[in-house]
Amino acid sequence: MTPFINWLSQLPSLISTPAAWGIFLTGAGIYLINEWRIRFLMWGAQYFFVGILFARIFDTRPEMALLKTLVGWLICGAFLISARVRGQTTPQVGPRWRWSSNLPFRILSLLTMTVVAYLASQKYPLPFISADLALACFILIVLAILFIGTEEDDALVTGVGVLNLLSALDIFYSSQDPGLLVTGLLVMVNLLIGLAASYLAVVEVAE
């Protein structure tokens, strides 16, 4: 193993806690800012942080982590196209960059749920995975609840929520059983959800 590869393989364990908080920050961006270009960038960044966590899980097979990240970015691309189609058919009113509606409520619920996630990760540690990975799982679950709970009418944001939930499950399950078949099937489920959510967003527009 070359020194660079060696350094690269140690990197994920050093930065997995910052990566967990990176997931939170990007999720907060998606939740609070109602502009699909920014949401897309945030979500792409979130998949980067999720990829770092996967690199830690698949420490002997970094290509698996890379695969998961690339699939995530692929889904981001599909969402971007759907959001563009929707943006073209819906007339833009007001400034392009704007906060989400009910911002104070959203900030309050985000902070409350983040505290809950942090305390849950401390009080109820998930079995057989490290504390930082458990924290990331809890943050992803909390974000999923917020996205699905408050933006149910928006197929794209609901899709992001479902994919966050799947990422949490993927991190937890892959830590226990990093088998090729399960990983492959989970990747397929991710892709299908991405496609389905993009499709729903476009179909709604078409009508």
Next chain:
Amino acid sequence: MTIPAPLVLIGAPLAMAVVLQLLRRWTMFMALLATLTTLFCGLLVSFPPLLDILSSGAWQIALEEPLSILGRVVVVEPADRLPLTFIFITAAILFVIAWRLLPHSNFFPVGLMMVAMLAGALMVKQVVYTALLVEMAAILAVFPLHEPVGAHYGRHTKGGARYIVYMTLALPGLMVTQLLLDLFAIFPNDTTYLQAATILLGLSFAILLGAVPFQTWLSTVATNGSPPVVTFLFTVNLGTVWFMLLAYLESYAWLVTQASFAPLFTTVGLLMMVIGGLLAASQRHLGRLVGYATLVDNGAMFVALGTWQVSGVTLAVMLLLARPLALGLMTMGLDGLRRLGSGDDAVETLAGAAWRAPWRTMAFVVGGIALAGFPLSLSFAAHWGLYRVLSAASVFQAVLALAGCAGVMMGVLGVGRVLLAPLPQNASREHSPEDPVVLILIVLLIGATLLSGIFPQSISRIVAEMATGFTFFTS
């Protein structure tokens, strides 16, 4: 060379799905090929002599031959034959129904892919793969569910989104159950793993089956979705989940020995029946009525299993077998009535619709009565058996179950009354032209419903024989 049957049962629908994508312009060919493929697979499982006919000198299809995929075994076990036959034959019937209702639809190729996934889910023996395959089938369903075919179905996509959310919520429980079972195999003295697995499995199945309080996806999907696809979800997909539950009860003896399971099933089932009945009785939308009627039917199946008797399993399977006929009829009725209301299925919009679309109205009402478990239908025989078994233990529970079904009946009659109301003065009195093929299908389905209601013995005998494959209550 021996070809394992699972390879044919999964491979044939998948291969045909690819072909059908190329034939989207020709709905009749798509429907015909999809029906023949699923019928072939269904007969292959249920009629073993067909295997001998198909096997030539060099090639032989073996039903019991396992298929190994990366070390995971996929095999048709004797107990899998009934579920596989059910999903293939039901899918075949629904493809015929969809022929005239969904022109150029992706329902045919996607439906075949879903059937392949669900068949795989039934044949693979590890919970984690079953869960993932069921999830994939559920996600695929969204594409035809909200396909803008016939200009009325794609408008609101909330149903599909909610369906994905609920199916994904059920996934972690099933996957983690597998981990817990693996841990229990390593530490057999630590029963906390089993308790946790029981809770997670129960929760996941409650979500998958739309048990109260997770029932909202049933009504939303039924309201927003394309009727034939909704019927597919409520029969083939939900049927697979029911058979999965039965298979787990059969495979994991510890699950049956959990003392609280029988009262839990009964309580959840009765709750579903009562709440579903109440909601159905007060329903003003035809689509939602279908959703709540299915909720009551699912509740009846829970109650049947909650009796913790062999006859309970028989009744549950019979209820499941009766559902495609009733829902198929409701689908045909709902589809036509929605078209009449330009996509709206509120009863106010459809007042007097029976005079303009009499056959569709008849299909909806007869299907509704059948799903509610009233005569003459196969479902009536199953419900009657359920009331008898229940009343032997508790008359109160039997009355509650009956009240739930009566609620659905009231809902159907209420809708029927409005549909049969005199047409408003300003309304169009033009008779809606009816597709002759749809008419024939409606007549055939009504005939099959009545026949199975008048002569339920032959079907109940087959069901009882099939249910002997599930021995968990006798052990």
